[in-house]
Amino acid sequence: GAVVSQHPSxxxxxxGTSVKIECRSLDFQATTxxxxxxxPKQSLMLMATxxxxxxxxxxxxxxxxxxxxxxxxLTLSTLTVTSAHPEDSSFYICxxxxxxxxxxxxxxxxxxx
Amino acid sequence: QQQVKQSxxxxxxQKGGISIINCAYENTAFDYFPWYQQFPGKxxxxxIAIRPDVSEKKEGRFTxxxxxxxKQFSLHIMDSQPGDSATYFCAASLSQGAQKLxxxxxxxxxxxx
Numbered sequence: 001g002a003v004v005s006q007h008p009s010x011x012x013x014x015x016g017t018s019v020k021i022e023c024r025s026l027d028f029q030a031t032t033x034x035x036x037x038x039x040p041k042q043s044l045m046l047m048a049t050x051x052x053x054x055x056x057x058x059x060x061x062x063x064x065x066x067x068x069x070x071x072x073x074l075t076l077s078t079l080t081v082t083s084a085h086p087e088d089s090s091f092y093i094c095x096x097x098x099x100x101x102x103x104x105x106x107x108x109x110x111x112x113x
Numbered sequence: 114q115q116q117v118k119q120s121x122x123x124x125x126x127q128k129g130g131i132s133i134i135n136c137a138y139e140n141t142a143f144d145y146f147p148w149y150q151q152f153p154g155k156x157x158x159x160x161i162a163i164r165p166d167v168s169e170k171k172e173g174r175f176t177x178x179x180x181x182x183x184k185q186f187s188l189h190i191m192d193s194q195p196g197d198s199a200t201y202f203c204a205a206s207l208s209q210g211a212q213k214l215x216x217x218x219x220x221x222x223x224x225x226x
Contacts, residue, residue: 004156006156034213034214041221042219043216043217043218043219044202049213091154093156093157099208100145100162100206100208100209101147101162102159102206102214104156104157104158104159105156106155106156107156109154
């Protein structure tokens with residue numbers, strides 16, 4: 001099956017710093033990638049949809065200046081959490097779409113101290 | 114219009130039994146219905162998916178039943194095993210374009226040995 005990787009798998013940072021998470025589709029090209037946030041024992045909350053070469057579309061309530069998304073190529077999207085605060089601590093998961101099918105990355109656990 | 118309702122929220126099944134999870138959707142334009150399996154601390158993994166032109170799809174011990182007129186679909190896990198213990202998410206989307214997945218709330222399945 002198609003493989004999506006995320007890096008890093010977990011990161012601990014100090015409040016006020018920025019953190020970049022990479023999402024790569026390893027064996028297919030993804031015109032669309034999605035970024036989700038998941039709280040414990042809850043469903044996935046879509047943050048934004050990104051298409052290669054264009055600006056991301058953010059879901060209502062998601063601050064685009066705080067969660068910067070770049071989709072520079074058909075295999076790479078990045079999410080940067082700027083000026084992270086403890087409330088940004090969460091599990092961030094990316095997804096890459098090929099055709100109708102979405103494949104998910106393994107997730108990144110972010111802990112902001 | 115965009116919601117997918119999933120039940121039950123949690124489910125306990127004895128080893129060897131049948132696990133059944135149900136989902137209902139509202140948007141009749143949806144034409145792609147995947148199920149994802151998620152283990153703690155991992156990203157969701159695509160399990161099986163169905164399109165509305167068929168009423169059932171089977172892959173190994175996993176079967177999706179689809180009722181277009183009722184706008185419902187369900188996942189059946191036959192001969193459930195302890196290794197099947199995970200959270201299961203149903204989803205729905207449009208198969209064309211950059212359409213996002215609309216997720217159900219998730220079902221935490223526990224298979225007792």
